Amino acid sequence: MGSSSHDQKQEPSHVRPIAIDDKGRVHLRQASELSESAAVSADKKTQAPKRRRPSSPPKPARKVILMLRWARRISQGLFLTIFLVLLFETTFRGSFSADPQATVRLRGPVEAFFLFDPFAALLTFLSTFTVYRGLLWSLVVIALTLVFGRVFCGWICPMGTINHILGWLLPSRRGKGGKRIAANRTSPVRQRVKVYLLLASMAAAVAGSAIGGIFDPFSLLVRSIGLSFMPAGQYIARQTHERLEQSGVRALSTMADGVSDALANVVWQPSQFFYHGGWIIGVLFIAVLFMNRFIPRFWCRVLCPLGALLGFLSRYALFGMIKRHDQCTDCNLCLLHCQGADSPQGGVKWRQDECHMCLNCESACPEDVIEFRFLPGRESTISKPDTVRRTALASTAAGLVAIPTLRATGLLSIPFDAKRIRPPGSIAEKEFLDRCIRCGECMKVCPNNALHPALGEAGLEGLWTPVLIPRIGYCEESCVLCGQVCPTGAIRRFTEQERRGQGQPPIKIGTAFYDFGRCLPWAMQTPCIVCEEFCPTSPKAIWLEDVEDVKRESKHGDDGSPPAMTTVKLQRPRVDPMLCIGCGACEKVCPVVDEPAIRVTSVGESRSNTNVILLRENPKG
């Protein structure tokens, strides 16, 4: 209610060619209705500024614009589909046609969206002064922006598309009319936030942390959909399957089997995955999406640092908009459909840095006010992001000092959390933080569900960086996929040969330690060799010692005598720290489920020269 009165104030006093009914719907007024009410208002408010009367009937938009708008919709659908397919394919699916000798790799660049991402490229450029491998592709998006403005946001970005759809679906019927127009007016205070986020992220990158990647739209999507929504979806599918199975109706259970097979082979993987703290990621994502009910494209307008970055670049764009203010009747139809909240309406200047180039405004305009063209005049355009200099400086400073402050804990040199086990191929922690944008690709691709988004394991600065939780999944000894998908080189590309150590020490991510008080052969005189069986190195890092030990029978003798003592033969396991690579297979398979009798900690990881134990390395070659 409050906002509608606010709305009224902003509206000019002359008659508008659209009406908002009491349900909040917007429609064009009939010509007769217009002339009639115009006469009334002319009577009442003689001092009203002279305004053009709307043309009747409304002028149709240019054909080319209408076609381009459809092209935009197709493009959005296409790129969203590509994004989801790539996300679903971010897992190793074996093949019946693959040669057994062939190395196990993903079939294509599933991380492609990150490679085209100038924000990821910029952050890692600022922290390392290099552009890692495929990140050079981000120049394509930069070039696109330099010519067409933020078309990436309006035409390509899957997060933009999701917001676009939800901004259209979520508002109540009432919220689609006048409230929407109010919500679509440029709100400088809100829209500046993303610029401050961008500046703080960049400053933090200069200080040595790509932590700003948390706000990267693709990071957000992969993390939220891949690590939260998909496991939840898989859980729901499994429960539904079980219900159908229990129904006892054969047709239903056959159908459920078919659907489950298809889902396991196309969308997720055969086993249920879980992600440590995945619900937090999911809830935050839902909150961001729900904001579309109140402010369409809330994420894009307010938070997205990639959008802010492209906004900076769009000032050089050759394509843009001119407005013929004298033709405007203030009908606000352009605003009703505006995506970027970039002031397309007459009487104010267009905010080029906020515009998503969706072309909705020109399509909606019933007059000849808005025209998109190459090399437009700039009289009614603001092309620089408007920020408050003081706040901009403050956010930059905050980004700069935050990283050294967080590092004052000494976490970089002494990992006080033994659970900070990084994936194989991870570079030394300091350099790792230079590069990790928390995109979640490595966690999504890990075939054993071993990698998880860190909560506290890597310190506050390491939020959502990958850590290995062997209890949930171990690191597959021949797998190199996390290095293949990492877009920024936090996990470098490595080969099976490097991993296993041919002509060099193998890659070690930690070391396994026995808890003899919980180990079956050690503490309970019960045979068990599962850890040794799963140990993948050759020779095995876990070795068994044949021993005889006394064991008490678990029942009284037949004559009621105290339980007898017997001798049992056992094999007691031990770890050879020289051979152990820290993969965690032993911890995963240990039958002492809750707190395994063998646990891996990060010490001895080959990427660190401080987190070490042994003087000599595994000399294997």
Next chain:
Amino acid sequence: MRERTKNRNDKAMKESPSRREALKRIGATAAVAVGAGALATLRWDRHGQAREASSQRHAIKDFRVPPRTDLPTMAVAKRGTDPNSLTRAAIDALGGMSRFVAKGDVVTIKPNVGWDRSPMHAANTNPEVVASVVRACYEAGAKHVIVTDYSCNEVQRSFQRSGIWKAAYEAGAEVLLPAEHQFRTVAVGGTVLGEWPVLRPIIDADKVINVPIAKHHSLARFTGCMKNWYGLIGGRRNRLHQDINTSIADLAAFIRPTLTIIDAVRVLVRNGPQGGNIDDTREMNTVIATLDEIAGDTYACELIGENPERVGYLRLGQQRGIGTMNLKQVQIREV
């Protein structure tokens, strides 16, 4: 809001509803009360045992075919080096696949695809042996052949790198990679094994052929056909090793296959069951087809250089009448 104001101004507002409306409201109250009562009574778990009763149990068949005295119980093929012809020779010596597989049968083949290892490491069954068995089944008239196993390492990788996925697929089999929804709970009824989830294809099959590889095992010393059944069950298998011999005997007594074909073309003699080093393997160029799992394991155990007397589950299985360790009692044909 407007409505409420209107009502307040309506002087004729009645204190009580009309008869029609009163009946409607009483009816609705009664319907909800009766509905809730009926539903609760109908689904009343009076003794609190509904949970136990509702869990579905499946059973598996005895897949054996009737014995024949005119044909040997076990055939050992060891002439040549081609896994396919060795497999063929062994099956033919037992009377050919048509003795075991009838027209229209659904056959489940259980190779060992336990580990992410290539064929040269001899940790998984030789893919050519598996393909050869698949083809023999189709030639005997099988309607559908399924090849499945629940790998220890990551499943996709194990199936691909073992070469079994490709070989079995090209031979026309459906390769079923285990997913969680493909397990069903059965009552194993063993000494240590009670209820365990097993892979669905073993429940639905008409015939089951076990195609293990002979290899060393650090705890059991030797594994072949009997231990191969570990790969059909899900759940937390790592508990089984606390009494590996009894668990293996339990499973072998529970699943009685139509035929067993032991791949000993290349065997793992050390660092089993996973291996990983070619130096740990040895070429034996032998394929054993057997109807007696214990006799087959005894023979294969000697092949890898282990004394069968030291393999606990063989003795245990013999006591349970699954087969015999005394090879002199078994009709063996070497081809």
